[in-house]
Amino acid sequence: LVIFLLYLIGILVAAGIAILVSRLVFQGRSLSIMVLELPSYQKPELKTMLSYSWRQTAEFMRKAGTFILGFSIVLWFLLNLPWGVENTRDSYFGKLGGILAPTLAPAGFGNWEASGSLVTGLVAKELVVSSLAQVYEIPDEFTTENTVPNTLLQDLGELGTSLGTATLDAGKSVLQIITPGISLFTEDPEPENLALSRALQRSFTPLSAASYLVFVLLYIPCVAVIGAQRQEFGWKWAALSVMITMIVPWVLAVTVYQGGLLLGLQ
Numbered sequence: 001l002v003i004f005l006l007y008l009i010g011i012l013v014a015a016g017i018a019i020l021v022s023r024l025v026f027q028g029r030s031l032s033i034m035v036l037e038l039p040s041y042q043k044p045e046l047k048t049m050l051s052y053s054w055r056q057t058a059e060f061m062r063k064a065g066t067f068i069l070g071f072s073i074v075l076w077f078l079l080n081l082p083w084g085v086e087n088t089r090d091s092y093f094g095k096l097g098g099i100l101a102p103t104l105a106p107a108g109f110g111n112w113e114a115s116g117s118l119v120t121g122l123v124a125k126e127l128v129v130s131s132l133a134q135v136y137e138i139p140d141e142f143t144t145e146n147t148v149p150n151t152l153l154q155d156l157g158e159l160g161t162s163l164g165t166a167t168l169d170a171g172k173s174v175l176q177i178i179t180p181g182i183s184l185f186t187e188d189p190e191p192e193n194l195a196l197s198r199a200l201q202r203s204f205t206p207l208s209a210a211s212y213l214v215f216v217l218l219y220i221p222c223v224a225v226i227g228a229q230r231q232e233f234g235w236k237w238a239a240l241s242v243m244i245t246m247i248v249p250w251v252l253a254v255t256v257y258q259g260g261l262l263l264g265l266q
Helices: 002-024 046-079 092-107 112-120 127-135 152-177 193-201 206-218 222-235 237-262
Strands: none
Touching: 002 206, 002 237, 046 092, 046 127, 046 237, 092 112, 092 127, 092 206, 112 127, 112 206, 127 193, 127 237, 206 237
C-alpha cells in the first residue's frame, strides 16, 4: 500500500508540475502534435522475458558492485575522518548532515543521520539506504555483544551479504508470483527484525517516516540526470529542474508532517 501510494504521488506531482509549467512558462505558444508509431503488441515469449530480466539484473549488479560500492567506501572514510574521531556526529559527514538538519526539521526528520543520507542520494538515489545503514549507530540494547566500530572490510562484507540476501528474497518473490496458489517456500512466522530497522524505528515515527519517503521520492534523482538535462536543454532548464526538485519535495514533506500533526497523528 505504501509503495502504491508513493507511485501515485509521483504521478500526480509530475502531472501537476507539467500543467503549471505549460501554463506559466509556455503560455501563448502553439502546441505541436506528436506522432508516435506503436509496435504491434503480442504475448511476450518466455525467452524474451528471461533475456530482458537478465539484462536488467546484470545492470543493477554492475551498478551495485561498482558505483554504489565505491561510494560506500568513500562514505566510510567521511564517517571516520578526521582520524581518531569517536563519535560519528563529529565526523566530516556528521558535520555536513548537522548543517542541513535545521532546514529539514519542519518535515520531521531534522537529524544529521537522515539529512546526511539525503546528500548521498544526489549521487544515486539507491545510496540513501546504504548510507542509513552506515550512519545509524545501533544501541547496545539491540546487540548481544559490545558495540565496536566496524572496520572498512566488515562494512563491505555486511553490504555484500545484505545485497545477496535481498537478491535471494527477490528471486523467491518472483517464483512465488508465477506459481499462484502454490507455496514454494515456508514463511518465517516471525521475520527477523534487523538492527537497522530497529534503529530507524527509534529515530522515526510513522508520520516522519512517511514524510521522509515523500521527500526521497521527489527530490533530485541524481547528478547524472541533471547532467543529461544540461546537455539536452541547457543550464537554464537544468537549474529550473534542480530548483523544482528541491522546493516541491520540501513543501510536500512539510505538508505531510505538519498536516499529520494537526490531525493528531504521530
